[in-house]
Amino acid sequence: MGIGRYDWGENKFDTLVDNGDPANRVDVAILGDGYSAAEMPLYYEDVDKIISCFLETEPMKSYAKHFNFHRVNVISKQSGIDDKYQKPPVKFKSALGAHFSFISPRRLVGWDWRTKQVARRAGVPFDHLLVTVNTPRRGGATRFWLDVGYASRNSSDFPRIMIHEAGHAIAKLIDEYTGEIPDIKFLDGKSLPNVLPFANASLSWRKPPWEHWLTDEVERPTPRTDETQLDEVGVFKGAFYTKYGTYRPTIDCMMRRHSQEFCPVCREQWIKRIYKMTVIADSRTPDQDLETTVGELLSFSAETLRTEHIHTKWAIRDQQGNWQIKQETDSFAPFAYKFPHAGRWTVECVLEDHNPMLKKPSLIQGTRQKLRWMVLVR
Ligand SMILES: [Zn+2]
Numbered sequence: 001m002g003i004g005r006y007d008w009g010e011n012k013f014d015t016l017v018d019n020g021d022p023a024n025r026v027d028v029a030i031l032g033d034g035y036s037a038a039e040m041p042l043y044y045e046d047v048d049k050i051i052s053c054f055l056e057t058e059p060m061k062s063y064a065k066h067f068n069f070h071r072v073n074v075i076s077k078q079s080g081i082d083d084k085y086q087k088p089p090v091k092f093k094s095a096l097g098a099h100f101s102f103i104s105p106r107r108l109v110g111w112d113w114r115t116k117q118v119a120r121r122a123g124v125p126f127d128h129l130l131v132t133v134n135t136p137r138r139g140g141a142t143r144f145w146l147d148v149g150y151a152s153r154n155s156s157d158f159p160r161i162m163i164h165e166a167g168h169a170i171a172k173l174i175d176e177y178t179g180e181i182p183d184i185k186f187l188d189g190k191s192l193p194n195v196l197p198f199a200n201a202s203l204s205w206r207k208p209p210w211e212h213w214l215t216d217e218v219e220r221p222t223p224r225t226d227e228t229q230l231d232e233v234g235v236f237k238g239a240f241y242t243k244y245g246t247y248r249p250t251i252d253c254m255m256r257r258h259s260q261e262f263c264p265v266c267r268e269q270w271i272k273r274i275y276k277m278t279v280i281a282d283s284r285t286p287d288q289d290l291e292t293t294v295g296e297l298l299s300f301s302a303e304t305l306r307t308e309h310i311h312t313k314w315a316i317r318d319q320q321g322n323w324q325i326k327q328e329t330d331s332f333a334p335f336a337y338k339f340p341h342a343g344r345w346t347v348e349c350v351l352e353d354h355n356p357m358l359k360k361p362s363l364i365q366g367t368r369q370k371l372r373w374m375v376l377v378r
Pocket residue numbers: 176200249252253254255262263264265266
């Protein structure tokens with residue numbers, strides 16, 4: 001039983017997508033606020049919609065195996081949430097206390113600490129939390145520290161709004177749209193040192209954080225013409241809530257408009273975040289060092305979460321310490337070898353994600369994983 005604001009379903013949570021051990025997965029737990037006991041079927045449907053949309057959107061689609069999804073079965077005592085913009089204002093005791101911020105009637109937020117407390121009480125494994133909110137008013141938001149994402153189930157683009165919020169909450173991306181803080185005309189075209197801590201917005205057109213995506217031919221700031229392609233990375237004017245003195249990587253992106261896909265820079269940031277919590281391979285076969293005899297064929301493999309673009313290099317080291325690369329492939333492939341003479345050998349497998357969605361060499365290196373076997377050959 002809850003503490004007066006909520007009850008639990010039969011299970012406190014259900015794992016809906018189980019791709020493996022939470023220790024090596026991005027565990028996303030979804031909660032509902034303002035859903036009464038009678039509205040639980042609706043809640044279940046909404047959660048399913050969010051998960052499908054999430055896994056249909058790149059780059060999460062390509063990295064689906066890196067995610068687990070859980071539904072927290074928290075039931076609000078009443079249907080709906082507080083809405084001070086309604087006339088007269090309505091007050092409900094919803095489970096998580098999601099509400100519309102005084103800043104704007106579209107800014108739907110919650111108390112992140114309370115949401116986390118409920119998730120912890122449910123005992124659900126989670127790295128990130130998303131909250132679907134049952135309220136007639138449209139809206140969604142993630143607080144400025146980019147922690148828990150909230151979206152109204154009645155938003156016109158729900159669940160894409162939720163995916164946009166996941167861009168904040170999980171990928172730590174900032175909004176690329178404008179029009180929320182007053183525009184300062186004087187800053188038009190200025191390039192200031194970039195102090196923004198985000199991958200996808202900059203105060204500088206000279207040195208944006210996505211500089212590695214730009215070629216010398218790209219004009220900065222980049223003029224917007226009729227021929228400008230959606231995926232073309234440049235330094236476009238306007239981002240981070242204001243038109244002037246701020247820059248974004250492409251003309252459009254999910255972080256600007258929900259109808260769009262994530263831009264290349266945001267996709268790269270997603271993958272970077274995915275590798276903060278996961279690695280390429282879960283385990284290896286054999287899972288220990290081994291002994292063999294001269295001439296026996298031994299097979300080595302790794303259980304990779306994905307194989308495409310997983311650049312794989314197999315090498316062996318003989319007793320004298322000399323390395324030889326034996327096999328190198330663009331996508332993951334296992335390895336088999338007959339040791340030519342007795343002694344102590346080492347087999348090494350180096351995995352790296354060479355997905356073209358990753359452009360920065362340091363990010364590719366960040367995905368690197370080394371597996372080693374000691375082999376005693378008799
Ligand atoms: Zn973007």
